[in-house]
Amino acid sequence: MKDRSIPIIKLHGNLLVSIQVDLDDQLALMLQDDITHEIVKTGASGLILDVSAINIMDSYIARLIDNIGKNARIMGARSVVVGLQPAIAITLVEMGMEMESVETALNLEAGLRLLDEGREEEEEEEDDIEGEES
Amino acid sequence: MNTDKHPWTPSEPLRKKLNEDNVQTEDLLIAVLECFEYLLGSKAFARPIIDQQFRKEDLSMQHPDKEGLVRAIDNLIKVSLCFKSEDMVRQSKNKLLRFVNHCKTDIAQRTVDIISESDIVISRNLGLEMATRLGFSKTDCNKIATTISELARNIVRYAGSGKITIQPLIGDQKGIEILSEDFGSGIENLDEIMGGSYQSKEGLGMGIVGSKRLMDEFDIETGEDGTRIRAVKFLR
Amino acid sequence: MAKKKTKSMDDRYSRVAEIISAASMGDYTQSIEITEQDSFTELEMGMNFMIQNLTEERDRREKAIHELEEKLETIRKQQAAISELSTPIIQIWDSVLTLPVIGVVDSRRSEEMMESLLEEVVETQSQCVIIDVTGVNVVDTKTADHFIKMVKAVKLLGAECIITGISPEIAQTLTNIGIDLTNVKTLRNLRDGLKESLRIMGLGVGKLKTVKRT
Numbered sequence: 001m002k003d004r005s006i007p008i009i010k011l012h013g014n015l016l017v018s019i020q021v022d023l024d025d026q027l028a029l030m031l032q033d034d035i036t037h038e039i040v041k042t043g044a045s046g047l048i049l050d051v052s053a054i055n056i057m058d059s060y061i062a063r064l065i066d067n068i069g070k071n072a073r074i075m076g077a078r079s080v081v082v083g084l085q086p087a088i089a090i091t092l093v094e095m096g097m098e099m100e101s102v103e104t105a106l107n108l109e110a111g112l113r114l115l116d117e118g119r120e121e122e123e124e125e126e127d128d129i130e131g132e133e134s
Numbered sequence: 135m136n137t138d139k140h141p142w143t144p145s146e147p148l149r150k151k152l153n154e155d156n157v158q159t160e161d162l163l164i165a166v167l168e169c170f171e172y173l174l175g176s177k178a179f180a181r182p183i184i185d186q187q188f189r190k191e192d193l194s195m196q197h198p199d200k201e202g203l204v205r206a207i208d209n210l211i212k213v214s215l216c217f218k219s220e221d222m223v224r225q226s227k228n229k230l231l232r233f234v235n236h237c238k239t240d241i242a243q244r245t246v247d248i249i250s251e252s253d254i255v256i257s258r259n260l261g262l263e264m265a266t267r268l269g270f271s272k273t274d275c276n277k278i279a280t281t282i283s284e285l286a287r288n289i290v291r292y293a294g295s296g297k298i299t300i301q302p303l304i305g306d307q308k309g310i311e312i313l314s315e316d317f318g319s320g321i322e323n324l325d326e327i328m329g330g331s332y333q334s335k336e337g338l339g340m341g342i343v344g345s346k347r348l349m350d351e352f353d354i355e356t357g358e359d360g361t362r363i364r365a366v367k368f369l370r
Numbered sequence: 371m372a373k374k375k376t377k378s379m380d381d382r383y384s385r386v387a388e389i390i391s392a393a394s395m396g397d398y399t400q401s402i403e404i405t406e407q408d409s410f411t412e413l414e415m416g417m418n419f420m421i422q423n424l425t426e427e428r429d430r431r432e433k434a435i436h437e438l439e440e441k442l443e444t445i446r447k448q449q450a451a452i453s454e455l456s457t458p459i460i461q462i463w464d465s466v467l468t469l470p471v472i473g474v475v476d477s478r479r480s481e482e483m484m485e486s487l488l489e490e491v492v493e494t495q496s497q498c499v500i501i502d503v504t505g506v507n508v509v510d511t512k513t514a515d516h517f518i519k520m521v522k523a524v525k526l527l528g529a530e531c532i533i534t535g536i537s538p539e540i541a542q543t544l545t546n547i548g549i550d551l552t553n554v555k556t557l558r559n560l561r562d563g564l565k566e567s568l569r570i571m572g573l574g575v576g577k578l579k580t581v582k583r584t
Contacts, residue, residue, distance in 0.1 A: 024251045056258055056276065058283035059340045082528065086488035087276035089526040093519050094277065095344035104528035106495050111528075183391055190395070213394050273485045370478055 006031050008038050014046035014115055015039065015077075016108070020053045028064045032071055039075045046115035047072045048108065052083025062097045069101030078118055080104065080111040141225035142172045144233075157236045163193070166207060169230050173214035173223060183213060203234060204304055235303060243301040248289045248316075257298045258283040264300055265310055269369060277348040278310060278367055284341035285314035285363055293318025293361065309350070309368035317360040324356055377405055382414065389417055398425040457483050459490045465497040466567045468560065472505030480516035484523060491529050498567035499524045502560050504535030514549045521554050530570055531555070534563040 005027060009016040015038055021027070035047065049065060051057070069079035079102040092099075105111035144152055144165055151161040167184060174180035187193075187209055191202035207230060214223045244264070246257040262279040270278065282298060289296040296316025303309040321327070327339040328346070342363075346352040351366035377385075385402055392400045398421050402414045457479070460468045469487055491499060501520065506513070517533065524531040532555045536544075544551065557563050568574060 022255050056262065056279045056283055058258075058280050058287060059344050060284075060287055063340075084527055086485065086492055086523075086527065087272050089488055089523040090273050090484055090519075091276050091280050091348065092526060093522045094347050095280070095340075096347065097340070097344060104526055106492070106497065106528040110495075110497070183395065186391065186395055186397075209395060216394075271481070271485060273481060 006034070008034060010038075010042055010044070011048075011112070013042075013044055013119075014048060014112065015042070015044045016048045016050065018050040018053070023061055023064055032068055035068060036071060036075060039072065039077050045077050045119065046112075047077050047079040048111045048115070049079060049081045049102065050083050050108065051081055052085070054088070055085060057088045057092065059095060059097050062092060062099055066099040066101050069099065073101055078103065078115060080114055082107055082111040139222075141222045142169045142229065144168060152233045152236070157233055162203070162233060163188075165230060165233055166203070166210075169226055170210045170214065173210075173218050173226060175217055184210065200234060200304060204231070207231070207234075231306075243299065245297055245299040246286075247295070247297050248286050249295045251287075251290055254283055254286040254290060257286045257300075261300050261310075261312065264302065265367075268302055268308070268310060270310070270367070271370075274367060274370075278312070281345040281348050281365055281367075282312055284345045285312065285365070288341050289314060289316045289318075292321075296360075303366070303368075307368055309366055312349075312363075312365045314363040314365075315360065320356040320358050320361055321354070324354060328354075379410070382406075382410060386413065386417055389421065393421060393424060396428075398428065457486075459487055461494060461496065462500075462564060463567065465495070465571060466500065466564065467491060467494065467496045467498070468500045468502060468563075470502045470505060470560075474508065475506065475513050475516060477512070477516070480513075480520070484516075484520050487520065488523055488527060491524060491527055496529060497571055498530045498532065500532045500534055500560060500563035500567065502535045502563070503533060503540070504537070504559070506535075506540070509540050509543050511547050511549070514544055514547065518549070518551075518554065530567070532557055532563045532566060534559050 005021065006017060006019065009018075015035065017031070017035065023031070038044065039047070047068075049068065051065070054061070065081060069081075072079045081099070081102045081104045084104060103114060105114050143149070145168060148161065148165060148168065151157065152165060167180075170184055171177050171180040174183065187206040191206045193202050193206060207227065211223055211227050214226075244260055246253060246260060248254070248257060258279045261282040262275055265275040265278045282300070286298050289298070293316035296314065296318070299311075299313040299315070301311040301313065303311055321342075323339075327342055342354070345365060348367075349365040350368050351364070353364045355362045389400050389402060392398075401418050401421060404411060404414055404418075457469065457471055460470070462468045467487070467490060469483070471483070475483075487499065490496070501517065503517070521531045521533065533551075534557045536556055555566070557566060565575075
């Protein structure tokens, strides 16, 4: 069993990653790899990134998180960042740093709800399309 | 020769030492002595008074303490006002305080050598701690710590090694100063980056432009032999 | 009986100089030991009396300063209260916060506002924030900038942000100074803002089947 430094938890069709340690290049790459593999393995369509333990986020980390979101999107999964600290939100906005490939939610529940709502909409769309086809 | 009309200026040999970036504590103490000997009129009269103040604040070469020094200066200013005009005393005091702010040998100021990624975390946490102690708001503390993180990261990625100095600013405008120094090969498109025309949101550019937005003052000197960045945030 | 040591004139002059020097530094604890009785003694006694008076004067002054400091502290607290009153963060519904902004918004105030607002959002886990600017009369580039940053930061936390109460004049000013509000939800007033917030949360307002009147 591969020894991961950042655990990935499965949660009804979603993956939950809680970032508790400082990310460096090596860890970040490992994390991206692990997430990609898990998405394939579990077929997860949602990824929740819990950043409540991060108290300082510079542009590098923000970009790492955005890249994780980009990768997940390529694999067909939506990413939601939860637990962003207020001071960090202000700093990111002031810096002009945008994380475009991830959505945000206030907490885990809200994040899961966001992902579930998205899934419902998708299913409705698919139903509509199938309805048209038949 | 200083006449009674002019504020104090340091003597020739002292002036050179005080104009350096890193003023030594000994030179600073000598500057204080010179300044008040001038303001109080005579060495014989001034010396015991200055000695007493230094003793009171426990100031010596072995115990440099900027806050204590500023208190001593404040008291000596009060006495000086009995002998010289307010204008002259004030101008002399401002000159002295400017040198005090340039003195890096201070217990409160800290320097972190930046060599590896873990030093980024060390320096920014140190900045966070110092900013909090200085009384900055949570938001400002975060901005300061993030700036340190950006500058330290740039050192690690592009220069290989360098150092970050975090210095509290005392005197009339209180705040914090972050100094980033490295001996890398310099930032190439500095003008483009600062002007905002640098396209890539990656790496060097973003860190510098972002940090500039977070701080109140931001100066960069860069060349073939290295880069020096000074960022300041004032306490509101 | 031991005789008190006789002091030379030099010693006595030095002692007086010492006392003066100490007093100028705020050290009033020294006094002159009177050992002789001559014309100089008057000066020595005078010095001692003077130091004593200075001590009393200093004590009086310190008391006055202390009282002044207390008054200043009260004023500061009142100012903070006024500041809070003028920009309270009100929870007008479960998960809906309102920030009615009144008057002039300077850099410092807007930063404080942003910090309080965002912390409140996280604290109450509110999903919607309505920033009502009906009470804002003057808008320049900086002010508009602050509000846009506030909206972006709220959204970054994962909450919705709506701005209400932009008057036609302000709307015009904003367009003229080139502020782009296309990414910002704006509604006419607080009422519309609340309605929209409820809608976002999947709630609506409907009539109760029966209303019991007492």
